[in-house]
Amino acid sequence: MNDLKIGTVVVESGEPFVIQSTDHVKMGRGGAVLRTKMKNAISGGTLEKTYKGGDKIEEADLSHSKANFLYREENNFYFMDNESFEQFVLPKDQIGEISDFVKEESDVEVLNFEGKPVSISLPAKVDLKVVTAAPGVKGDTAQGSVNKPVTVETGYSVQTPLFVKEGDTIRINTQTGEYVERV
Template sequence: MLSLSDIKTGKTITLAGEPYAVIFHQHSKISRAGAVLRTKLKNLRTGAILEKNFQGSDKIEEAEIGKSKAQYLYREGKNYFFMDNVSFEQFSLPKSVLGNLTNYLIDGTEVIILNYNNNPINIELPIKMEFRVAEAPPAIRGNTADGGTKQVMLETGIKVSTPLFIKEGDIIRINTETGEYAERAK
């Protein structure tokens, strides 16, 4: 059991039998009422966000989340299939759980699988990943009024704002947490 002081951003807890990741926390002390912890929690199974306040006397159970390496294989309908790198077992996760992470999945991508009660519930991507630019408008000399950026389409179909010097066929690194251009790959 965890006390309020143990709850930090990034910690995983169990609430009503479901695993949650703490994505925001704020401790506050009100004179007579005692300590209160305001949190935003992300359900690791569904991706839903929940705001919850905990009182000083509340006991919170820590979620045992296992991590293992896996490889993305393919998509069929709304399901995305992965293979565990150790046991070679294949399993699928629906798009509703993966959310925007599906924008960065290419066949063969190495991911980290989050397991709860020995069942895969979600994935983590590397923070920076490399993608090939599929479409890029030509850079027009002197076209820097809007900060010197342009929209390019990556091989996965998502659009990203990049500097003007990026051309079709270039390999660029994208920050998967923010979805922004990071740098050109060497």
């Protein structure tokens, strides 16, 4: 129980959970307990669980691999493993918010639980091409509006400075979803 740290992945109810926070609480006569807050690595749901001193905790059998994103069909994302060349599908709700930043033919890091792909991760920043951008109108800054919405190749809409135009490649932070810079 003492080796549970933030970032450790454990198995609860047959699913992998990532420890997000731990709090060691000393009870009066009952001994110490460890309160944890965990995030489901597959669904993204959260769970709060308290462990007593003698509780057995199973660490998850996780592995990482690389895959290539092939295409998206409705809410399903199709990938091909870079080593075995096997194709697999992950639903959008399993990928989460980063699905807005996955472009075709890009490589992703795949999280595998018990040999099955359960999630993907992207770099902190990705470069995407602007497909539609409203023109920056002279005088826009007078109203305090120094940003305009643009749509990138994945369909994601983001606020950018007025100088960004259609055809530009921009860098977006995948954690915040915000514009970083023009590339």
